Amino acid sequence: MVDVDETTAPTAQRTAAHWTLAGLITLFGLVVFIVVVRQGRADSAVLFVALPVLLAAALALTPRRTAHGRVFGATTVALLLAAVALHEGAVCVILAAPLVYAVAHGSTALIRALREANRPYAIVAVPLLLLPGLEGSGIAPRVDPEQTVEVTRVVELPVDRVAELLAAGPRPTAVRSAPLRLLGVPTPGQVSGDGLDLGDRWMFGYHGSAHGPGGHLLAEVEDVAPGRVGFRFVADSSITARWFTWRHAELTWQAMGPGRTEVTIQVDYARGLDPSWYFGPIQQVLLGAGVGHLLDMLALE
Incomplete structure (x- = not known):
């Protein structure tokens, strides 16, 4: 008879759940990006705050140990793709990059800290992190434009x-x-x-x-x-x-x-x-x- 480690199944289930959740967040972020661009809201905080939060959340929840490295690479690619898609120049990428990187890595650090503390509801932090990204989106008003x-x-x-x-x-x-x-x-x-x-x-x-x-x-x-x-x-x-x-x-x-x-x-x-x-x-x-x-x-x- 083969002995089975009782912790293997729960660990595999948690891993599958994390991958599924990360995939859903990524899909949601893609939909948000398309809607924002089509509605002419590409200059709102959704693009510079909310989307980096979603990207960071998706990557931080994947079952690997190099979340910050993946966030940096994915954020860089996203910045360049957004610059091409929105026909922006280098000056826009340079000005927006510090904000986008800070939001992405800050969100990654928070979500991973909650996970490592065995907080089962770490994902509830994502909606809270998204709130600053609603400015100018039509959902939240603009502040002193x-x-x-x-x-x-x-x-x-x-x-x-x-x-x-x-x-x-x-x-x-x-x-x-x-x-x-x-x-x-x-x-x-x-x-x-x-x-x-x-x-x-x-x-x-x-x-x-x-x-x-x-x-x-x-x-x-x-x-x-x-x-x-x-x-x-x-x-x-x-x-x-x-x-x-x-x-x-x-x-x-x-x-x-x-x-x-x-x-x-x-x-x-x-x-x-x-x-x-x-x-x-x-x-x-x-x-x-x-x-x-x-x-x-x-x-x-």
């Missing part, structure tokens, strides 16, 4: 000379901002237009890429006062339109003493990416650098 960035610079020029330079409009200028250069953030390569009178227009053209035409941004003067000009945006087909929407811009200047003038540009925009706690500060920094580049294009130095 309307943002404002302001950049002020004091130049060593008299106020009347500054007014003349501003009226001449922007000109193409090499990018000086280190973040913009390192990340390869799109900046205008073609600039035209001048004037600070009602109806005057400034056009910012972007170079095309392998993903399509670069497009352009068209701003028009809508209100004028001494030392202040307000712009509205009448057209935006630029490659940056998916990440944010320009609302309004205001250009002001005032004398700060003999031969010195303070110039300020304030821009209101709507953030296009969620979650807010991650992409909000990132877009604030990058748009601040972009507005600084606009000041460079005005040739005030």
